[in-house]
Amino acid sequence: MLIIERMTHPVVTIPADLTVEQALEVMEEREIHHLPILNEDETLAGIVTERDLLRARSGEIVKNVMPPGAITAGEYTTLEEAALMMADHNISSLPVVRSNRLVGIITENDLFRIFLELLGARERGTRLTMLVPEEKGILASVTSEIASMGGNILTLGTFQGEDPTNRMVTVKVSGVSQEKLVAIMEALGMEIVDVRED
Amino acid sequence: MLVRERMSTQPVTIRTDTSITEALRTMREKQVRRLPVLDEEGTLAGIVSEKDLLYASPSPASSLSIYEMHYMLSQLLVTELMSRDVITVTPDTPLEEAALLMVNNTIGGLPVVEGDKLVGIITETDIFKVFLELLGARVEGLRLTLGIPERKGEMARITTAIAQLGGNILALGTFLGDDPTNAVVTVKVEDVDQEALKDAMRDLGFDILDARKI
Numbered sequence: 001m002l003i004i005e006r007m008t009h010p011v012v013t014i015p016a017d018l019t020v021e022q023a024l025e026v027m028e029e030r031e032i033h034h035l036p037i038l039n040e041d042e043t044l045a046g047i048v049t050e051r052d053l054l055r056a057r058s059g060e061i062v063k064n065v066m067p068p069g070a071i072t073a074g075e076y077t078t079l080e081e082a083a084l085m086m087a088d089h090n091i092s093s094l095p096v097v098r099s100n101r102l103v104g105i106i107t108e109n110d111l112f113r114i115f116l117e118l119l120g121a122r123e124r125g126t127r128l129t130m131l132v133p134e135e136k137g138i139l140a141s142v143t144s145e146i147a148s149m150g151g152n153i154l155t156l157g158t159f160q161g162e163d164p165t166n167r168m169v170t171v172k173v174s175g176v177s178q179e180k181l182v183a184i185m186e187a188l189g190m191e192i193v194d195v196r197e198d
Numbered sequence: 199m200l201v202r203e204r205m206s207t208q209p210v211t212i213r214t215d216t217s218i219t220e221a222l223r224t225m226r227e228k229q230v231r232r233l234p235v236l237d238e239e240g241t242l243a244g245i246v247s248e249k250d251l252l253y254a255s256p257s258p259a260s261s262l263s264i265y266e267m268h269y270m271l272s273q274l275l276v277t278e279l280m281s282r283d284v285i286t287v288t289p290d291t292p293l294e295e296a297a298l299l300m301v302n303n304t305i306g307g308l309p310v311v312e313g314d315k316l317v318g319i320i321t322e323t324d325i326f327k328v329f330l331e332l333l334g335a336r337v338e339g340l341r342l343t344l345g346i347p348e349r350k351g352e353m354a355r356i357t358t359a360i361a362q363l364g365g366n367i368l369a370l371g372t373f374l375g376d377d378p379t380n381a382v383v384t385v386k387v388e389d390v391d392q393e394a395l396k397d398a399m400r401d402l403g404f405d406i407l408d409a410r411k412i
Binding site: 051054081108109112129147153154168 | 294
């Protein structure tokens, strides 16, 4: 999954000489919380968040409240790199640029939706979380067992475990009963952390 | 993954008799963007976000002097502005359900309660970190994105083929495809040759959408 597949474009932008109040008005009208600012030659000058504007003095020009050195990403950056950049720099959006031109924007909210997809928050099935040993081939045995029971894996996600020797796996499955699924996984030696119909 | 596994315990809280000025100061000092509000009994009475407080500050068009403005905010209590219908979760709520509540209600954090008692808070940032874990963003390996048919057993075929090549799966995530007949899988693998892996996936009939070393 790359940024280009999930970014918003075209992007709502503002010129650098708007006042804080005018910029807030644009945000309210367009129901957005981030506004990239363009220079006169259409290159990216920076980006302001609703919070930047709310903390600013009234009447101030946006150019003066915009944080210096906007962090940007390219269209072919992976989504997890984008997420990493946001987390490490404590920012909630990234302007997407191609040779200094703004081509899109990706926000925390876009990534949030992907997270929901990843864990199948909008699909129905048996949701099982288990601790599995950290060893090669373990996911192959888990998924093969589910397939041989006739189950369909809707989503599968892997997380850090309690320590380096194990990891946590959350899987959502349809077409197989909860009891059967639990029994088979226990037989494989997996530690069931949680199971529910979702 | 449940909320209890990733929530912050002992969240910063304020009392119903806290002023707006004080609440804003607490947020800045503790670097949080929302504060659960507790009543005298210590039960959850509401929640305020930094945005609620900033939007409540007098408009620049008002005729108040800076001094008057500060005085007003120091007299105004958070109870005037806090949301009383707080959306909460329990420690046993699945993380994706918490994320769905945040997205659907456009809120950035949820108090975690057990009965009447506040036991933690889970925020967008916490969910974000889980997202990074899920996609193995902090580990290095070969990252492959595949277009696969939405069919029983496909996941088993992918993971078995990787295991047969001696590869170790560092992260695996499934996404929705272009339409209901297909899905997209992103997998991060170590200890396997990139070309051998791509060949194996092609032999299984999968589309390789992207491959890179990260």
